[in-house]
Amino acid sequence: MLHDVEQRGEGSIDHVASGPGGIYLVETKARAYQDAQLTKARRQAAKLHADVGVWVTPVICLHERRGKPFKTQGVWIVPRAELLAWLRVQRNPPVPFEQLAQLADRVA
Numbered sequence: 001m002l003h004d005v006e007q008r009g010e011g012s013i014d015h016v017a018s019g020p021g022g023i024y025l026v027e028t029k030a031r032a033y034q035d036a037q038l039t040k041a042r043r044q045a046a047k048l049h050a051d052v053g054v055w056v057t058p059v060i061c062l063h064e065r066r067g068k069p070f071k072t073q074g075v076w077i078v079p080r081a082e083l084l085a086w087l088r089v090q091r092n093p094p095v096p097f098e099q100l101a102q103l104a105d106r107v108a
Contacts, residue, residue, distance in 0.1 A: 005107045013044055018100055022092025023052060026059045026083075033060045038073045052099040055092055059083075 005013040015026040025045045027037065041058035048056045059076045061083050069078040069086050078086050095103075 002104060002107055005103075007044055007047055013048070016048070016103070017087060018095050019087070020094050021087065021090040022057060023048075023054060023095045023100075024057045024059050024087065024090075026061050028061045028063065028080075031062060031064045033062070033077065035073070038075045041075045042073070048103075051103055052095045054095050054099075057090070057092060 001018070002016040003014070005016050007013055013025055014028045017024045017026055025041060025048055027041050029037070037060060041060060045056040045058040057076060058074065059078055061078050061080055063080045065077075065079040066081070067079055069076055069082055071077070076086075
């Protein structure tokens with residue numbers, strides 16, 4: 001997992017999680033999100049996709065929300081208490097190690 005990843009012209013990404021079930025751009029919010037944050041998460045995921053070569057799933061993780069994960073406007077909304085379990089069942093193509101290492105080198 002990478003934290004506070006700088007992205008040209010976009011500010012920083014809170015977290016990038018990668019594993020055998022794919023790569024995820026995770027923005028964290030306390031209680032709610034705004035439509036503009038959905039647009040930004042999708043745009044940042046597309047730019048990250050260009051860097052790593054596989055689909056990047058955009059996620060907004062809400063710290064104080066209960067309920068089940070859901071998808072809106074192409075972005076997953078996942079309560080913090082559900083995030084780990086949700087990530088474990090995802091089945092997207094993983095990032096080849098070399099691309100992930102290059103990404104980590106750029107943000108280190």
